[in-house]
Amino acid sequence: MKKYVIMILAVLGVAFSSQAQEKKNKNAKADVEVKGNCDMCKKRIEKAAFRVKGVKSANWHAEDQTLHLILDENKTDVLKVQKAVAEAGHDTKEVKASQDDYEGLHFCCKYNRE
């Protein structure tokens, strides 16, 4: 029984997401967890996000460790932004930074890695 419920939910989920894909939002809001410490991190994270085409607004706050995004879903998605931010050295919810990129950070930006 449980299996079926999960399957139904999964199918529904796919259905919903595919429906969402059909109606792509040009000004989609998204929040994603990004690790960092200070103002220097803020500049780096936001700059990295802006390098992704389709990101309209990017604001990172240290307190909630969240990057607040407004992006055009026709051009990009949150995963692409996470990749760009991780390349800059900051771990995100789904994409982690490489050890090299992390080591390259300014000492004040060396956040605690889990």
Place this chain on the structure above:
Amino acid sequence: MKYILLTLCTLSMQVVFAQDTYRGKVLNTFNSPVESAQITVNDSIVATTDAHGVFELTLDEPSTAYIYAEGYQVYETEFNDPLHYYFITIQPEDDLNELVITTNKKNTQRGRGATNMQVMNSGELLKAACCNLAESFETNPSIDVNFSDAISGSKQIRMLGLTSPYILIAEENIPSVRGASQAYGLSFTPGTWVESIQVTKGAGSVVNGFESISGQINTELIKPSDDLPFFLNLYGSTDSRFEVNAHFSEKISDKWSSSLFVHGNTRVKKNDMNHDGFLDNPLGSQINVMNRWQYMNLEKGWIAFLTARYMKDEKQTGAIDFDKDIHKLGTDKWGAELNTDKFDVSAKIGYVFPNQPYKSFGWQNAFSYHAQNSYFGLNQFDITQRSIYSNFLYSSIINNTMHKFSTGASFMYDDYSEFVANYGANHYDRTDTSYGAFMEYTYDNMDNLSMVLGLRADNSNRLGAFVTPRMHLRYNPWEKTTLRMSAGRGKRLANIFAENQYLFASSRRFNIQEDGGKAYGMNPEIAWNYGVSVSQDFRFLNKSANITLDFYRTDFQNQIVVDLDQSARTVDFYNLDGKSYANSFQAELNYNIIKHLNLRTAYKYYDIQSTYGDKTLERPLQAKHRLFANMEYSTHENNGRYWKFDATWNWLGKQRLPYTGDNSSENKLADYTNPFSTINAQITKVFSDTFEIYVGGENIANYRQNRVILGADDPFGNEFDSTIVYGPIFGQMYYAGLRFKIK
């Protein structure tokens, strides 16, 4: 056991580091809490506000903190009193939402954008006697406040050495002091109405028009939604000026609020301190009433203002025993009257897209009526102006918020009717219409570079079709150093009589050398302004300091030359034939000497020259060198009670006097004035956040211009001239006042 140890450890650490806890709340200009505002000390985040805007932080020592929040300007504050609960109001970045900063922490702040802009808040205005806008710049070194002429009693301002016609003076981004009100318009806004003033040096933005040449001054009035239910200010001075200001505000619903501002001032006593038989300052009275309504729906993103305002101003001056009912326009006694009626209405509406906070539009419309009737001895000057102004502005981004733009269109209509009697009577009537479109692009790399490129194209029945480019750049080569550059063009029509009406208080003949131009037979004034500015923050003896060097140059392609150097009998107006420029250099040092004691000093150099006839001369009545120092001190706040002390010293080098060589020997003046200085000071005692009293003095050293009026014994003879004013006429003046609020 473990916990006790831990507690002990924590406690001992606190003792070792003498840590103090500071608490407070960060609010926006709508008094709503700001969530996720970051408070940083030495570039690291020490706290972030919660959903209620509340923060709590611990510091090892009193420190300067910066508060950052998305969509708001950076706010600087000092955490030094752990017992104080810090209410911090931060100002939005977006012009449309630019509403208030109410703080007594730092009264003048330098903007962080590409333009060389300072924001003065109401705290700065409280430092001077400051009865109206003209006087509010006494403590700001970027603006020179001249001495009031004996006729209007009004003070004139200069920026980069150029007089107010070359400055775009706006009220809530609607150009306000222009045309008929150019000379005295600043005295038509009472100081208590003002919430903040933005002063931009150099060309400025294209959004507000093409007329600005040396700078822009924008005044934000107190918004009904932020205003207190009741405010009362009373003022009286030893030059027998009395003022009353009363504000009433009410929040009608969660979306609507309204304010009623009433101002009255009067001077009833005749003053003649220098015993020349003429009043030192005019008798007069002013009634000024404003009612405004504000609509605000933050969820939907709408904001709107409706404002209506009426002012009646009357002034009388001249001989001590002049009686206007008997002597008006006769030759028994010399006297002058200047009566002004002004009526303004404006409507503004703004919208911010709720899901795209970077996207907004605003539309403002204003109508104003200005009528002045005046006579000066036998000269008469009447002017009526009806104006319509409309401006639509749309702001958004290109790709992302690093690239912003504003675009829009504006329309301006001015209908002038003038009557001038000066050795013959003439009517001058004209209608000016102009419409234009503008585009302004702002780039910010979010780090060390920002840039504003603006361009507007206008078409006017008198100025023709023309473009106005403007450029501003900010670059931080390294931390704490800011480099700014600007360049831009301005174009305007000179209202020669309105701008120079003080000259009617002389027996000079107005010679207008018509040259086929479209206003008074003369061409529009056109100038380019270029500037560079370097600002360096540093610490000296562990206290924060800043030094700023500004250099600006204005090059006139055409100017209406006001020539007092051909003869003491005439003033000549003509199109510039030769060169005219204004170079200005300013070195400013700000230093926080000890806690609560701030010093602001400046040296200013002006090289302003024009071709007068066949000679190139310094502009008359302009000091080449000026020094400025301001010191402010406040005692530590104790239960809301504290003292504030403020003193300003101004030194003016020698000034060139206009030509008086063809006068008889007793009415000849030297070529230059002597240098002199003035001191103003004020003491305020704050009893609580609702009541304070202040006393102050102006020109305490009691410097007086030794000769104000030439030919005073024969005011209808041809050597009479009361317009050569380069220093204080009235000696020392003391004043006292109170401010009372109901919260």
